[in-house]
Amino acid sequence: MATLKLAGLLLVAGCVGTEGPPPKTSGGTLVISAVGDPDLLIPALTSSALGLQVTDLVHDRLADIGDSLNIVGDRGFSPRLSDTWTWGRDSLSIAFHIDESARWHDGRAVRSGDVRFTFESFRDSTLGASVASLLTNIDSVTTPDSATAVFWFRSRAPQQFYDAVYLTPIMPAHIWRDIPPSAWRRSPAARAPVGTGRFRFVRWTPRGSIELAADTMNYHGAPKLTRVIWSLAPDPTTAATRFFSGEADLFEGLRPEHMATLKTLPNVRIAQTRGLIYSGAQFNLRDPASRARPHPLFGDRELRRALTMAVDRSAIVRSVYDSLALPALGPTVRMYSTTDPKLPQIPFDLARSRQVLDSLGWRATTAGGTRARNGRPLQFTLSVPGSSVARVRMAVLIQEQLRQAGVKVDVEQVDIPVLVDRMRKRTFDMVIGGWQAQASPGSGRQSWGSSGSRARDGSNYGSYENPLFDTYVDSALAAFDITTRRALFTKAYQVIIQDAAAIWLAEPIPTLGYHSRLQTSGLRPDAWWGRVGEWWIPDDQRIPRDNAPPPAAPSSADTAARKAP
Amino acid sequence: MLRYAAGRLAQAAVIVAFVAVISFALIHLAPGDPFSGAIDNPSVSEAIRERLRAQYGFDRPLPEQFARYLSQLARGELGWSHSHDRPVRDVLANAVPNTLLLMSIALVASFALGILIAFVQVARRGSSVDHALSGVSLLFLSMPDFWLALLALLTFTYWFPIFPVGGAVDPVMHEYMGLGGRILDRLKHLALPALTLTLLASAGVARYQRAALLDVLPADYIRTARLKGLTERAILRRHALRNALLPIISLIGLSFPALLTGAVFIERIFAWPGMGYALVNAIGSRDYPLVVGSVIIGSVMVMAGSFIADMLYAWADPRLRGT
């Protein structure tokens, strides 16, 4: 799954955390300073980093990925909603046994029917989940009894287990069954999730806060923290100030300009590591007015390449991120063992870019003016989320660099939900997007492959299609041998880089600031929030907000109300 | 008096109708579908889209659409806000009280401060104090609202962190506070935005009131008072001020648009959850129904302000009291 990100950071285990004796106590409130609101709180449907964090804490997967981020077979995976699993003799099925003590936050028992329901829903084309294109190898899910869910696969593949457990957290059938999938996104349930995670949802006040509380009766034991609260700031500056002033314990949007302030705050720690995020200016290859036609400008591969040549990507990344990001390599991240860090790129060459634009017939009538061809100016709109300082900066830098090449760019700032909407409808020229990759490099297929382009709600928003790229990625995913996988992925990336599906920009180095009173024992490499349940705040460092009474558990009346849309 | 009020009310009704015409025109002249946000936003379900289409009758001829629109407005329906996922009416019902709170505090405080400054100036007219205060009030009058708010934010949340960064309440702890704590929390968040708006508004009041006081000073009754041997200050207090109150009342009505404009920027910068904040956020989320709804409600607020001022004026002015 590639999600559009506001700002997101992931940590590799071992880089952070406090050593010392195991916690003698537990408790405390974790306040996270964040920007804006999530779009919705349905796992695998949310397109915001915030939504991902909240749903990850509220929902459980069948099994959790290990710190090695191994995705081949089930090595490293640990039991979660499923306590044991058995592989079929031909490896074409896996039977998951559901932990019988697992309860939904409203008190109902978890059944295998919930697992089947989840899979069938996410595969339903009327729901339009972009994760559907990654579930194609799963043929069906059967439920021989209420505690067993059997996944049936079409073919043996290295990532069978990963596909089954990782992509879709399990959702409660009794809540979602009565809502037609097309109405999910708009249902009240989409804003008040019920899961099995160690934290249960309490409330979401738009532009205010999102609050989770410890699920004290949880089948994996109550979490150590009493509450987790996202304090939602209207803009990045306010979010940062709330963190620095101590109103929040954790902030994941640290920028180079914050480093000076951080040095003056002895109680703040910084955690930095390699990440799973990359950003780029994505071309829309289809006409925003009609998906049937190619984009009047970006349908032309040579034009896309010429524009890419005019952009000094490494200077932009250094200007915007200083040392907090590396230039992106392509639709991938350096953390994958299958990524060659020396992938050849289209080089920055302004003179060559001008030549190519001339040869394509885009000529400027006046020196320094905007180029035009047959009366159509070489002009387009670059849309960015206003909530991301980094992306707004990159947009203005690109605007000026392209002006040097005689291209006129209008920078447009909109909110994340509007941008997501335009991307889903393909009604944009160019956007600066951020992709949160997953543990598997296969997520690239969803964001850049033909299937993601053609699906009604696919997340290949730029509609880049090249069968060669698809074939290389599919072959790579089918290969069990790491050398072959890497070679095939390298070929796939070469195709898409040379086709200039986007101007790849940055691979941010996740930089998380947190208050030292927070005992962060154990951080998951693919998501820093993965083990928040094990965090705690020592008694002697508590402040009033840590000791606020826990919110009451929802009554059954609330649940009934939540069920009815 | 009653007849005057009724006439004035009828006039206000005509103006509201006119504002409705303009907002209708705005909605229809805007590119895309009318209420485009809600109509072509795919996150709006087909059912709601159908309901909206039926509600506003887009396929009907313009006059009929306008009639429908008017009847919707009359029932207080302002459309659907897709960024809040609620009716615009509900969004504004939550936001407007916050704006009114901010505006009324600023209104009262700025009139008190402005009148006081004017009084001091006129009592010592021509002195260096008078000139200095004139200069300061001109400075504040010339300062863009957002710039002063930025300076205040920088000074009192960054250099001297006395006040919280923004919002109306502590986003985390407010729910868990006792009554006293809640009130204190609200006051702490209210102080800086209210102070900024007060400073901006009082500059205008001071200049206006100074001129008004100077206008009545040459009047006959003041001359009489002076002949009676009253001190300058006593004259000012007893006679001039009372007579200069009439222009102050009309200034109340006139100051509403400026207060509202100031509130928009101040709410944006201090994240004060009022109508201006909702409006500014609606720009980024392309929530056009919310934008137009805010314009309508803002106009109604301005009109209500001038209506109240006119009524006060009629009540205070002996020449109008009889009519």
Added chain:
Amino acid sequence: MAPDAATPRQSPLGRSFARIIGRRSSRLALGILTAIVLLGLFAPLIAPYDPAAQPDIVGMKELPPSLAHPFGTDPYSRDVLSRVLYGARLSLLIGSLATLVSLTFGLAYGAIAGYAGGVLDAIMMRILDGFLAIPRLLLLVAILAAWPQLSVAALIVFLGVTGWFGLSRIVRGQVLALKHAEFVTAARALGASRRRILWRHLLPNLVSPVVVAATLGVAHVIVLEAGLSFLGIGVPQPGASWGNIIRDGSDQVAALWWMSLFPGLMMVLTVMTLNVLGETLRDAYDRSW
């Protein structure tokens, strides 16, 4: 009533000018404003850099004020002094052109209403009440939010067409008063044509209030434009307007203080001088009555 209005010995403009020169504060204001106008006018010659150029986005960004960059640089390595100078050019241009648009509308509308009188006047005034009831900023936000990515020319037009309501009411009042003034009646009795009365008698008497309204109007438009640009719906990137420069630095107000301070001071100075001049002019024509 205005004994000298029928046969003006000194033109209203000349009288206003004399008034400004006569006061120290307004003389100073006029001097400062002239300087700012000249700076804006000759910005291409004075500004050390191209206001949109990003000379070195890594090495020269966010530099504090220095000799090379007296107002520092912004996050895109653009020279803030050059941007402030071009900002003066743009702000004054937008302010004066938008006010010109307002004047045209306001004069025409007010004069027609005042001269026609009767039912037409009543209707026109009620329409005006409606427009006046809508706060100008809200109206502008509604317009600009509907048409994002507007050009500066369109911005000027919209600022202009939302700014004439107050002015036209003043004009109408003046016309109404003058229509029944003795000298006009006399002129009419002498057989002067309507057009002649309008040109020779009414318009000259309108000059004073119009000049006052225009001066204060320019100040108002400058503040409005800056506010709209600050909200992100005014002048688009990379255009240099005072509001824009402040917006570019607003995510780090404390660290990049020079980005809010200098354009802000320029704006306050400009608006203040315009206000002083406007008030002086108002006093001038108030007393000549």
